[in-house]
Amino acid sequence: MGQSRKIIIDTDPGQDDAVAILLALASPELDVLGVTAVAGNVPLELTAKNARVICELARRDDMPIFAGCDAPLNRKLVTAEYVHGKTGLDGIELPTPEMPLADGHAVDFLIAQLRENAAGTITLCPLGPLTNIATAFQRAPDIIGRVAEIVLMGGAYFEVGNVTPAAEFNIYVDPEAAEIVFRSGVPMVVMPLDVTHKVLTTRARVEGFRNLGNQAGRAVASWTNFFERFDMAKYGSQGAPLHDPCVIAYLLQPELFTGRHVNIEIETTGTFTLGMTVVDWWRVTDRDANAMFMNDVDAEGFYKLLTERIGRLQ
Numbered sequence: 006m007g008q009s010r011k012i013i014i015d016t017d018p019g020q021d022d023a024v025a026i027l028l029a030l031a032s033p034e035l036d037v038l039g040v041t042a043v044a045g046n047v048p049l050e051l052t053a054k055n056a057r058v059i060c061e062l063a064r065r066d067d068m069p070i071f072a073g074c075d076a077p078l079n080r081k082l083v084t085a086e087y088v089h090g091k092t093g094l095d096g097i098e099l100p101t102p103e104m105p106l107a108d109g110h111a112v113d114f115l116i117a118q119l120r121e122n123a124a125g126t127i128t129l130c131p132l133g134p135l136t137n138i139a140t141a142f143q144r145a146p147d148i149i150g151r152v153a154e155i156v157l158m159g160g161a162y163f164e165v166g167n168v169t170p171a172a173e174f175n176i177y178v179d180p181e182a183a184e185i186v187f188r189s190g191v192p193m194v195v196m197p198l199d200v201t202h203k204v205l206t207t208r209a210r211v212e213g214f215r216n217l218g219n220q221a222g223r224a225v226a227s228w229t230n231f232f233e234r235f236d237m238a239k240y241g242s243q244g245a246p247l248h249d250p251c252v253i254a255y256l257l258q259p260e261l262f263t264g265r266h267v268n269i270e271i272e273t274t275g276t277f278t279l280g281m282t283v284v285d286w287w288r289v290t291d292r293d294a295n296a297m298f299m300n301d302v303d304a305e306g307f308y309k310l311l312t313e314r315i316g317r318l319q
């Protein structure tokens with residue numbers, strides 16, 4: 006195997022963020038330089054704690070974990086305890102983390118890593134609101150051209166919104182940050198609800214995790230069990246969408262996903278459409294394409310990969 010790909014995971018855990026982080030840590034193709042926490046599903050104090058709970062579960066207490074922005078660029082934070090529970094990681098009781106947070110701010114870490122590593126070698130993997138990434142781009146515009154690629158979970162188009170009729174949660178929470186990132190010129194791959202609502206848990210898939218017999222498998226099964234109830238009640242679906250692991254699965258097996266390279270603009274002023282990702286799927290404008298917008302996935306292949314990798318952990 007060639008050199009592993011350097012990534013930084015920017016996250017607001019969240020059960021599905023947790024599964025994404027475990028997938029990355031279980032995969033030798035990826036070199037996780039650090040984990041940066043942002044406010045989103047739950048406030049920053051909890052996302053920064055949860056990131057450490059997850060890394061300790063994966064026996065990676067050496068991982069640098071930084072706390073980042075505690076509120077969107079210029080809005081009040083909207084959280085999602087109604088989906089993820091009070092802690093953000095409800096579903097299984099895990100030990101309070103012993104590893105400390107790394108010193109310094111997540112934004113400074115992002116800037117320093119992008120400056121210190123060769124240009125075009127770091128892929129950013131945002132799994133929550135884009136506040137940390139946008140702040141880093143605003144503060145240090147010189148790093149923008151040094152990012153290899155951004156692969157993120159966020160947005161929705163044909164699938165419409167999950168937090169308002171038009172908007173997906175991660176983009177809705179900080180639309181101004183999303184606008185900065187989508188207009189940055191960095192090559193982007195977007196995993197929207199159109200994809201993530203196709204990777205639903207089923208009884209068999211959850212039992213597949215539990216039957217791995219390791220602690221990570223039990224945690225993934227318990228988290229997804231908890232997380233399921235919300236989407237099943239809301240959509241009448243068979244299970245829960247594992248949104249954020251799609252980002253990491255794409256880095257490992259891009260052929261699982263299909264989409265189109267199109268223009269995506271972020272709605273920052275709409276009365277009813279704030280935070281909408283306006284995707285020019287049919288290429289009806291002459292706006293330049295700025296992102297690969299995925300809309301389909303091989304769900305069986307995705308769960309096969311995820312289950313096999315989670316099985317490699319303790």
Ligand code: BDR
Pocket residue numbers: 019020021022046085088132133158167173174175248249
């Ligand atoms: C996104 O919002 C969060 O609740 C999930 O962790 C995911 O990143 C889905 O809209």
Ligand code: CA
Pocket residue numbers: 016017018019021022046132133249
């Ligand atoms: Ca998330």
